[in-house]
Amino acid sequence: MDSVNTKQVAHIVAQVRAKQLATKSIQDNMSQIIVQYHEDHPDVSDRELAQQFLQNISTDHSTSVSINNYLNGQDINLIGYPIKFNKTHLQLNMAKEWIAEQKESLITQIIAGKFYHKLSNEIRSAELPVLQSPSTTQFWGNENPSVSSILLADIVASCNKKQDNLSGAATCFPFFSSNYELPDSFVSASYSFASKNGMTLFGDYQYGGQRYFDKQFVFGPEDCSTAVGKATYLRTDQIKSIETSSMQAAYFNRDNQYHYQGVTFLSGDIQDNQLKLIQEGDIYLIKGHTAIIATKPDNRSKITTIQFSRDIDSAENNTLGGGTYDYSLCDVARKIKSGIYILRSTDLEPLHESCSLSQLLSRIDSKYATLFSKGPLNIAGDCRMFLEDNAISTAGEFHSGSSL
Structure with missing residues (x-):
């Protein structure tokens, strides 16, 4: 794919790239929290830290499995599609196995900006992720981004640090029914990814997307059909x-x-x-x-x-x-x-002018850097803001200007 000739393609490119940029930003921020924690505790060895993190994520994985086993028997109309079909237990298990494998080198890897599969989250300037890329050699296009996010978030929680902003990397989904609550036995203060009223799900794809939210969020997750729907405006x-x-x-x-x-x-x-x-x-x-x-x-x-x-x-x-x-x-x-x-x-007019994929990605990157210079925010809106000349991010809204 070398050129972009339609609004549909431009829009879905913006969806993919924007969520990619937001995920990278949040992951880098979490890794810095971990690095600072390591520096603040020189009396604790890397081996001890890794063991602490492994114990915590092992407990969290067991909790996630128990929650999912319980939710399997619950009415989907009470809990909602994203939570019913969440993959948290799989992601935590992958992260747990990686921590166990790395042992004390885990800290060295994170300090070096290497996450799951010892890969950094660097984004190729002129390319989109290629889906089903080999997980051991390519960071994007596979499970690596979501497993890295949950890995880092779990370690941050182990450091007794609070990470409120996970825009792009994860989304807090309330249960579909506002009256539904998880039993107290499944809600632990030490488990960061569930509460009585909902769950935090990792990754920019979730089954059902953001359908039952009142508004759609710029960095919120999609599924295949919501992404196509947005691309067709x-x-x-x-x-x-x-x-x-x-x-x-x-x-x-x-x-x-x-x-x-x-x-x-x-x-x-x-x-x-x-x-x-x-x-x-x-x-x-x-x-x-x-x-x-x-x-x-x-x-x-x-x-x-x-x-x-x-x-x-x-x-x-x-x-x-x-x-x-x-x-x-x-x-x-x-x-x-x-x-x-x-x-x-049949509704969309053609682009004013076609452009190369690299030009479009450069434009999206530049717009993102301008609008979210301090990191992504969980704001309502549409990814067409990255295609418009006069889009201004303000308290969850954007203004339309001229577009590609």
């Missing part, structure tokens, strides 16, 4: 209703509320004339997953998409968050019997 009330099933229904209904139109349906052997219909900015929809198409199909039917997804349950090819992902449309259409739906938003 849907209203907040539409974001709350958008999902893959409603997108599929929209394919067959020209009068749908999202103003999507069906472009083509790909199944079995694809015809060349079908591939020629597909444009940048179109919606890729397959089974329960969706993405924005960033490139036209090449002569081998390969496309690059930008999407949010989550898969950290497997031993390899892990994904959690936003980034790019390539598909061979011919291969997928032959393999998946339910087929591929390609849709298009």
Whole structure:
């Protein structure tokens, strides 16, 4: 993917990059808290500190497993989709195993800015994360960012420090029903990631996104369909209703509320004339997953998409968050019997001018540095603020100006 030619692609690029920048900022801040704690306790050896952190995260992992076992039997309409399908216990277990492996070198790694898998969270200036990147060599595009965030947050808690701002790295979700509470036996003062009224979930993808929040937050998590909905400039009330099933229904209904139109349906052997219909900015929809198409199909039917997804349950090819992902449309259409739906938003005007991906990312980085020079804030808004010339962040709002 070299160029950006549609508002849909520009917007989802901004979503991915903004949450990436916010996550890095919060992780760097937490690591500095840990470094300062280490400096303030010269009488405690690195081995002792690592053992202290390991004991704390082991306890937290056990607590998380117990909470999830309890929540498995609870009505989803009481606790909400993000909490019902949270991956906190998996993330804590990965972090716990890494601390146990590192032992006293854990402190040296954090001081050097190395987190989970001994990788730093440096962001490549001209690239987006590539989803399913190898976890041992690439920090972004896999489970590393979310596991690093929960690792650092747990250690900060072990240092008896309070970390109130986790914007981008994590989100506090209240239980869907305001009357629902966790039993006292599951709520411990030493466990930082749950209270009687909700849970803190790590990662820029959460199942259900931010649907049941009154407002959408700039650095809040997405799922695949909320990210696509925002990229096609849907209203907040539409974001709350958008999902893959409603997108599929929209394919067959020209009068749908999202103003999507069906472009083509790909199944079995694809015809060349079908591939020629597909444009940048179109919606890729397959089974329960969706993405924005960033490139036209090449002569081998390969496309690059930008999407949010989550898969950290497997031993390899892990994904959690936003980034790019390539598909061979011919291969997928032959393999998946339910087929591929390609849709298009009919509401959006074209960009005033196309630009390279590197130019767009540079613009987003610059806008982020201006608006959030002191770090990310948990403000309501839309990532189009990073695409607009006169967007001003003020108490959770932004003003629209001219855009790409």
